[in-house]
Amino acid sequence: MELEWRPLTTADIPAVAALYNAAETVDDTGELLSEADFAQSFGKTDLPGGSLAVRAGGTLAAYGLVALRDNPVGTHRVRLDGMVHPEFRRAGIGLQLLPRLVSLARELHVARHPDMPLAVCTMIESRSEGHVALAEKLGFTADRHFHELEVALGEALAQAPIPSGYEIVPFSAARDDEVRNVTNMAFAQHWGSVDRSPQEWAASFTDNPRFVPESSFLALADGAVVGFVLARHYPVVEEMTGVRELWIGDVGTLEEHRGRGVASALLSWTLAQGRAKGYHRAGLSVDTANATGALGVYERAGFELARTWIDYGKPVGL
Template sequence: MELVWRPLATADIPVVAALYNAAAAVDDTGELLSEEDFAESFAEADLPGGSLAVLVDGVLAAYGLVVLRDDPVGVNRVRLDGMVHPEFRRNGIGRELLPRLVTLARSLHTARHPDMPMVACTMVESRSAGHAALCAELGFTADRYFHEMEVALGESLAQVPIPAGYEIVPFSAARAEEVRLVCNATFAEHWGSTERSPQEWAASFTNSKRFVPQTSFLALADGAVVGFVLARHYPVVEEMTGVRELWIGDVGTLAEHRGRGVAAALLSWTLAQGKAQGYHRAGLSVDTANSTSALGVYERAGFEVARTWIDYGLPVELDEAEG
């Protein structure tokens, strides 16, 4: 099998989306993305220097994408995304694709952060035995586990009262910068978290077509934001499964306001509003080693584990001339 390697281009978006969703269906990952979703990620990526298309007789057999953060701290965990089409698996493509992506990631990293250590990382659904075996073979180790959890938005949703001294209000664009700062402060000590720059924040929320402010809410104390639930909606999930899902992208409470039921009330309010707006299900991802007891909050709200993802990491050695 003769492979042709080249960088991705925006013209590849339709075939990349089709490949990704074909693989997601076979692997039962539950992760579906549209052409618009890939257009957003391609716009943020360095396609010439940080992407690969793998072609067989002119057909896209696999792709890879390097995802960088704007302001890494301490260690730069550079994410490698990619997929081999199910019809082209068992031909060694993934074994060649992943090391090539590591090389591209190292080049991009050293150009931006030459004095910072780097870890190449990739997410693997826990049931994907072949993918996990490939990571282990190439020296990656399982650094962290994340539960993907779901709850049906039916009649049995628990209603949690808002704690005294707090109020819940809808997200508003006027508070976007305040929410960004509170979000950064909330996640400052979380594993693998880095501060979102104004540009990253806008790309993830205020400028993203997937962000749904009408089902995102803020907790206020004395008029200031102290907690938040920020939600997204991916229409492709409904188109392909018939299930309208509200994705809870970020949930957080400032440290000094934790333990008072703020997050539980915010989540309860969000789920109730999501149900009223016609969503069938809510989903979220949580670090299984989260130090803020978030897993318990989600379980009490009715969420159950649907899948587990593993964050595999590979420390990358930099040449002395590089860093």
């Protein structure tokens, strides 16, 4: 099979989204993405230097994207995303695509962070046996496991009280930079986390059409933000499944306020308000090795395991 390799362009967005969702019907990872979601990803990517389109007989057979971090610390951990269309699998395309993405990541890294170590990583749903086998064959190892949890927003939601000395208020754009700084402090010790710059924060939240500020809440103590739940809504999930899902993107509490029930109260409040706004389900992802006890907080709120993702990584010599 003769393959054509070239960088992606924004004109490829419809074909990439169609390929991805064709693969999702086979892989059933639960990760649903629309053309608008890919447009957002493309906007964060150096398309000429950090992407690949693989065409076979005029058809998009596979694609790949390299996602750099704004403010890497210690090791620059670059994410590689990609997919081979189900009709073109088991033809060796993945064995060519992933090493090429590693090479692109190395070139971009050397141009931007030449004095910093490089590692590449890719997220794989644990039941995707072919993807797991490919990563391991190419020297990637499982660095971390993340549980994806879900809870139905019915009448039986657990109700956690707001602890004395705290109040819960809706997210406000006026507190945007304060919330950014608090999230950076709250996640400072989390594996793989780096400080979000104002630009990265805006792309993830303030200017992100998926962010739902009206369903995001803050915990205050003495008028200052000490905790947060920041939520997103992906219309494509509802379009494809009929389920209106509130995705809990970030939950955190400043270290000195942990162990007092702040996160439980925030989460309980967010789920109750989500139900009132017509959401059917809430979902989130949690590092199974999280040292803050987050998994227990989520389980007590009624969340149950839906699937597991594995962060596969590989150090790359320069």
